[in-house]
Amino acid sequence: MTNDVKEIFGSAGAPPAPPAPAALAAKVRTLAPSMTRSMQRVAEAVADDPAGCAALTVTGLAELTGTSEATVVRTARLLGYPGYRDLRLALAGLAAQQQSGRAPAITTDIAVDDPIADVVAKLAYDEQQTLADTAAGLDTVQLAAAVTALAGARRTDVYGVGASGLVAQDLTQKLLRIGLMAHAHSDPHLAVTNAVQLRSGDVAIAVTHSGTTGDVIEPLRVAFERGATTVAVTGRPDSPVTQYADHVLTTSTARESELRPAAMSSRTGQLLVVDCLFVGVAQRTYDAAAPALSASYEALAHRHRATRKGP
């Protein structure tokens, strides 16, 4: 009795979302926290051995992970594919890329007794990984839309607290340098107070790794309701903050640990996104941005070299 409605796509409400080619590993890590236990097992297996999983049928993968076919399909959906068949295809592609590409590197976690040289190497590797994953997983359509909004904005507010607050400030500093009206708010009260002033044509950006920081969501919600164009920079594309975001820019989440708190790698990804926004806007408004950039550079020149030698 099932009247065949074309319901193949759009089950998760992401119509213009193209599947991920090589950004799969990143996507797994990004979405893992919002997955259920069984799904995590599947996702882990998939990220762990793309080639091996690509050779398995849905039943095989279900058995391998000790779950059911349904769970495997659910996981595939969550990762952005219409079904397992397409995930498998992407997996084969990923495997081929890895094969032709380079070998994976050290993935050990940082230990308390690691020599300092190892710490440097591991941190650098992790942050590089975060950059690669974030770049691969970034939705350029969303990014372009955000850039367009920023370039034409009357005024831009950026919200972020804690480590993300610094990212917000970084973006603000950059935008100011090319002549945009931008403010960073880390005080939640002031943020809301200012958000009320926003209207259509303005832009509000929320930076939060977890996507659950109430102090950041609240001003974004206000801005959203006032008609401003809202952007969320978050590591959880399904988190509450995205409810009020016209455009969601997802940062990749690398592994975290006791000695390597979230603030470290999430910040790296967030900053990349911020840089992309900045360069994008600078491109769009080049005629105005270029002179502004050099002007700000020159204005600072006299504060350098002003050092006197010893006493």
Next chain:
Amino acid sequence: MTNDVKEIFGSAGAPPAPPAPAALAAKVRTLAPSMTRSMQRVAEAVADDPAGCAALTVTGLAELTGTSEATVVRTARLLGYPGYRDLRLALAGLAAQQQSGRAPAITTDIAVDDPIADVVAKLAYDEQQTLADTAAGLDTVQLAAAVTALAGARRTDVYGVGASGLVAQDLTQKLLRIGLMAHAHSDPHLAVTNAVQLRSGDVAIAVTHSGTTGDVIEPLRVAFERGATTVAVTGRPDSPVTQYADHVLTTSTARESELRPAAMSSRTGQLLVVDCLFVGVAQRTYDAAAPALSASYEALAHRHRATRKGP
């Protein structure tokens, strides 16, 4: 020049012919003469557009080539695959390889008319490069010395203005989280005022890319003269700031350009150094740092709402 180990899949012990990874086009040409007319049409379509064919079901490909499913399967067999399913998988892999093969244009500078996807790729690549260079060039002896000083410091002041000011704040935030007394100063006057209070056993850290920022050098000089242990995080190991630094931590300087100001890549390197300092100190003071870290984490928990998806 990566020496790749040839991966052979010998799990099932199938002595016949292992599937062809990328040599598919060649195989098609080799076997074409021995094919029947319909099969040739299929093989041609497959060799012509791997990506497109990978998206098709056996029925779709049959229709596209004006043949039947059986013929498609026969062709797949002839090409050395158990069935169409596996051919399709190989096709997806081939497509992915081709895709990734054409992305070496990243080494160029960012141009005003670069599409947004290129901007993302170039920025990510550059920052990765910066990380690698900084990690490679970092003097671990100096780093270890700085860590030791920090771990035993009564109090730590961090100086930085502009973009480096955010890095200074980042370090401060982290150190505070593990129970150290740290302050970031971006106000030059207050920085100097506070520097006067420092004495032997305290630590002062200056963050400046150019190493010539007077506003940052001055407080470091004061701290240096008061007997504090001083550290410089700079991109120029021979710049004025190093005069007053007991330990110099050098960040790598990547290429900069009009659209890519210094603040971007220097910041990335600085943050890596900061992370290394943080982890190093956390290691040294693990017994105190670990509880402090989890305490600060828990204290923030209630500011996050429970996250669950559900449309």
Next chain:
DNA sequence: GCCCGGGACGAAAATATCTTTCATTCCGTG
């Protein structure tokens, strides 16, 4: 010219695989 064998080819049945549904189980909560 007509008949016949051999093989290409495709329609449809048979099978494998994927997807959906739905009842059960598990877990957190009041």
Next chain:
DNA sequence: CACGGAATGAAAGATATTTTCGTCCCGGGC
């Protein structure tokens, strides 16, 4: 400790792939 809701898997349902089998076309022999 019962309750509600989500997570999960078993099995039904839908698709895709493979196999089967008969038709048709071609070329050669009678």
